[in-house]
Amino acid sequence: MAEEFIVTPWEVKGRVDYEKLISIFGTQPITRDLLRKIEDLAGELHVLLRRGVFFSHRDLDLTLRDYEDGKGFFLYTGRGPSGPMHIGHLIPFIFTRWLQDKFNVNVYIMITDDEKYLDEPNMSLGEARRWAYENTLDIIAVGFNPDKTFIFHDTEYIGKLYPMAIKVAKKINFNTVKAVFGFTGSTNIGLLFFPSLQIIPTFFEKKRCLIPAAIDQDPYWRIQRDIAESLGYYKTTAIHSKFMPPLTGLDGKMSSSKPETAIFLHDDPKTVRFKIMKYAFSGGQPTVELHRKLGGNPDIDVSFQWLKIYFEPDDSKLKKIEEDYRSGRMLTGELKEYLIEKINNFLEEHRVRREQAKELINLYKYDGELARRMWREGPWNIEELNS
Amino acid sequence: MAEEFIVTPWEVKGRVDYEKLISIFGTQPITRDLLRKIEDLAGELHVLLRRGVFFSHRDLDLTLRDYEDGKGFFLYTGRGPSGPMHIGHLIPFIFTRWLQDKFNVNVYIMITDDEKYLDEPNMSLGEARRWAYENTLDIIAVGFNPDKTFIFHDTEYIGKLYPMAIKVAKKINFNTVKAVFGFTGSTNIGLLFFPSLQIIPTFFEKKRCLIPAAIDQDPYWRIQRDIAESLGYYKTTAIHSKFMPPLTGLDGKMSSSKPETAIFLHDDPKTVRFKIMKYAFSGGQPTVELHRKLGGNPDIDVSFQWLKIYFEPDDSKLKKIEEDYRSGRMLTGELKEYLIEKINNFLEEHRVRREQAKELINLYKYDGELARRMWREGPWNIEELNS
Numbered sequence: 001m002a003e004e005f006i007v008t009p010w011e012v013k014g015r016v017d018y019e020k021l022i023s024i025f026g027t028q029p030i031t032r033d034l035l036r037k038i039e040d041l042a043g044e045l046h047v048l049l050r051r052g053v054f055f056s057h058r059d060l061d062l063t064l065r066d067y068e069d070g071k072g073f074f075l076y077t078g079r080g081p082s083g084p085m086h087i088g089h090l091i092p093f094i095f096t097r098w099l100q101d102k103f104n105v106n107v108y109i110m111i112t113d114d115e116k117y118l119d120e121p122n123m124s125l126g127e128a129r130r131w132a133y134e135n136t137l138d139i140i141a142v143g144f145n146p147d148k149t150f151i152f153h154d155t156e157y158i159g160k161l162y163p164m165a166i167k168v169a170k171k172i173n174f175n176t177v178k179a180v181f182g183f184t185g186s187t188n189i190g191l192l193f194f195p196s197l198q199i200i201p202t203f204f205e206k207k208r209c210l211i212p213a214a215i216d217q218d219p220y221w222r223i224q225r226d227i228a229e230s231l232g233y234y235k236t237t238a239i240h241s242k243f244m245p246p247l248t249g250l251d252g253k254m255s256s257s258k259p260e261t262a263i264f265l266h267d268d269p270k271t272v273r274f275k276i277m278k279y280a281f282s283g284g285q286p287t288v289e290l291h292r293k294l295g296g297n298p299d300i301d302v303s304f305q306w307l308k309i310y311f312e313p314d315d316s317k318l319k320k321i322e323e324d325y326r327s328g329r330m331l332t333g334e335l336k337e338y339l340i341e342k343i344n345n346f347l348e349e350h351r352v353r354r355e356q357a358k359e360l361i362n363l364y365k366y367d368g369e370l371a372r373r374m375w376r377e378g379p380w381n382i383e384e385l386n387s
Numbered sequence: 388m389a390e391e392f393i394v395t396p397w398e399v400k401g402r403v404d405y406e407k408l409i410s411i412f413g414t415q416p417i418t419r420d421l422l423r424k425i426e427d428l429a430g431e432l433h434v435l436l437r438r439g440v441f442f443s444h445r446d447l448d449l450t451l452r453d454y455e456d457g458k459g460f461f462l463y464t465g466r467g468p469s470g471p472m473h474i475g476h477l478i479p480f481i482f483t484r485w486l487q488d489k490f491n492v493n494v495y496i497m498i499t500d501d502e503k504y505l506d507e508p509n510m511s512l513g514e515a516r517r518w519a520y521e522n523t524l525d526i527i528a529v530g531f532n533p534d535k536t537f538i539f540h541d542t543e544y545i546g547k548l549y550p551m552a553i554k555v556a557k558k559i560n561f562n563t564v565k566a567v568f569g570f571t572g573s574t575n576i577g578l579l580f581f582p583s584l585q586i587i588p589t590f591f592e593k594k595r596c597l598i599p600a601a602i603d604q605d606p607y608w609r610i611q612r613d614i615a616e617s618l619g620y621y622k623t624t625a626i627h628s629k630f631m632p633p634l635t636g637l638d639g640k641m642s643s644s645k646p647e648t649a650i651f652l653h654d655d656p657k658t659v660r661f662k663i664m665k666y667a668f669s670g671g672q673p674t675v676e677l678h679r680k681l682g683g684n685p686d687i688d689v690s691f692q693w694l695k696i697y698f699e700p701d702d703s704k705l706k707k708i709e710e711d712y713r714s715g716r717m718l719t720g721e722l723k724e725y726l727i728e729k730i731n732n733f734l735e736e737h738r739v740r741r742e743q744a745k746e747l748i749n750l751y752k753y754d755g756e757l758a759r760r761m762w763r764e765g766p767w768n769i770e771e772l773n774s
Contacts, residue, residue: 114549117553117557118553118556118557124773124774125554125773125774126773126774129773155549155550155553158545158546158549159545159546159547159549162542162545162546163512163542165577166505166512166542166577167512169505169575169576169577169578170505170575170577171575172575172576173572173573173574173576174561174570174571174572174573174574174579175572175573177576183561184561185560185561185562185565186560186561186562187560188556188557188558188559188560189556189560189561189564189579189580189582189583190552190553190556190557190580190583191556192561192576192579192580193556193576193577193580196576196577385512386511386512386513386516387511387512387513
């Protein structure tokens with residue numbers, strides 16, 4: 001069965017063949033040796049690494065070497081605030097927070113209200129900014145270190161960003177963004193300029209930057225790596241995640257615009273139950289009798305896949321579920337109940353922390369140690385900008 | 388003799404046929420009625436109007452009507468700081484200052500350090516910013532009202548500009564800037580975005596904006612006029628000047644990159660004398676004898692044209708010079724001496740005011756009444772931006 005798939009920053013279609021994607025994008029697989037190295041340094045392996053959700057990278061080995069050499073590194077990730085966040089959106093942030101905890105490094109989080117406003121024909125700037133606020137609460141709820149984390153909204157922080165953005169913009173022409181992002185003559189000139197902004201947080205420190213993000217964002221980093229050294233900075237490094245599969249089956253990715261494919265962070269327990277019961281694609285058999293006899297297929301069962309990706313971090317429990325489901329001892333309904341409880345517990349805790357985030361937002365945006373420095377001194381000194 | 392000419396924001400070539408340009412650009416000529424109206428309101432006509440240097444407009448009549456109706460208007464002009472300024476660069480500022488004096492209105496002056504950095508392959512951002520500073524001194528020397536004038540450098544003021552710039556950018560696509568400015572696939576993405584910035588000072592007030600500028604800048608205003616009303620603002624109005632002819636002849640325009648064509652504001656008296664004596668294209672005859680007999684041609688004589696454009700504001704004196712030169716009573720050398728003295732007097736006064744400008748720069752950029760308001764409140768309120 002030959003499968004077609006598409007992965008760009010704006011579209012993920014079809015059943016993604018991740019091994020093939022590594023060779024198309026020219027990235028590197030995360031090898032056992034690399035996992036062992038991370039485990040050595042961090043003391044453990046995060047479930048998203050153990051389960052292969054983060055599966056690919058660019059120069060992660062160099063970043064770890066810099067860490068061992070005492071040079072350090074920093075983390076950068078972000079969010080395009082186009083609407084409410086679903087659990088798939090949280091994956092890179094959860095992993096980034098873990099890296100921050102283990103390596104004690106700064107994290108920069110860019111909220112691209114400008115990009116989403118420019119990209120969505122019917123969105124007002126006010127809406128993009130409201131989603132920037134709402135999404136920031138969800139991100140803060142993940143629990144970053146408030147003195148080593150700076151969350152910034154593009155349309156607020158642009159005064160500090162623009163001088164470096166034009167230094168990057170001068171090195172990128174229309175042909176390049178056309179080839180890399182598929183921009184056309186109808187693309188508005190704000191979107192054409194935007195890649196210069198998304199690139200520059202990789203220059204926030206004179207250390208290697210590590211970007212944990214879904215692999216569809218990689219084209220930005222490819223451009224960054226082409227021009228970084230000519231500007232006197234490191235090529236960024238990256239660690240790429242797979243996509244959280246939609247509830248409805250393994251093709252494509254969870255999508256905010258198709259609510260049946262996603263569990264939103266604001267979905268209440270009844271909605272979670274309803275969506276999973278109704279939409280979660282099952283690898284089970286049509287009848288209980290057949291299921292008991294033939295067993296289910298966890299490899300295509302979305303509920304099982306979600307447990308595997310994140311919601312059952314206990315390897316032995318997951319193994320038991322897999323065996324029970326494959327053998328027919330566990331029914332689809334039971335598997336779904338298990339997932340529903342895991343997700344509802346997760347969301348309940350998330351919402352408590354999200355409420356607390358309303359009191360913390362100024363800390364991450366303006367008043368924490370790193371944020372204060374980023375506003376007071378800016379990311380670059382005058383010599384760096386004027387050269 | 389069929390003459391070809393080119394007028395774009397980056398190039399002026401050939402002998403410009405200004406009447407033809409009005410029809411190509413679709414602007415309106417400044418009629419006698421309009422001149423009379425300006426004279427009525429201002430109490431006099433500036434020499435640049437009397438001599439037809441400002442020769443074309445868009446909706447200037449509407450702006451004057453708004454003034455009469457008590458609605459008022461405001462002025463906007465600017466400078467791309469690519470190097471030292473010559474006297475041709477000062478023309479729009481001198482005229483803008485006159486308009487400010489006569490109509491008592493606010494003036495906004497944009498210094499596009501970003502554009503020049505993006506446009507000049509070998510210029511560093513530091514150089515563009517240094518020229519922004521130097522050019523600002525020359526502009527301040529013109530003598531604007533410090534409480535009604537705001538001079539801003541793009542890379543400094545971008546924090547206030549960007550949210551409105553992306554609202555404009557969303558309405559302009561690559562095909563448009565390609566058609567209007569001749570951008571290509573090799574144009575960098577910073578320059579592609581830049582027109583959104585040049586446009587938005589026309590929205591600084593909820594009144595009609597009047598832009599005094601050389602006619603080559605008109606393409607920006609054409610785009611502005613296409614989109615302004617959909618954003619809830621007035622179509623800008625404009626008053627266009629001809630180009631200051633190069634010393635070397637009437638084709639093209641005075642150009643900083645060809646020093647023999649221009650008198651720079653920093654040229655000392657000896658340099659001015661040398662350049663005019665050596666390069667100023669003459670309408671005189673090859674020998675004194677022939678000149679006395681046949682007379683000179685002031686229509687093609689650059690020295691005479693410069694006197695006519697600005698440096699001899701006295702109409703009767705100019706008329707006498709024209710007659711004397713045409714009849715052969717006045718020799719080319721005498722005409723040049725006359726111009727040299729006029730220019731050296733002008734530059735001497737300019738340089739005194741330029742020295743004083745070093746003490747005034749903060750007033751125009753930050754501390755004057757208008758500047759303070761533009762930094763404190765910004766040009767737009769949150770509702771205007773978020774809509």
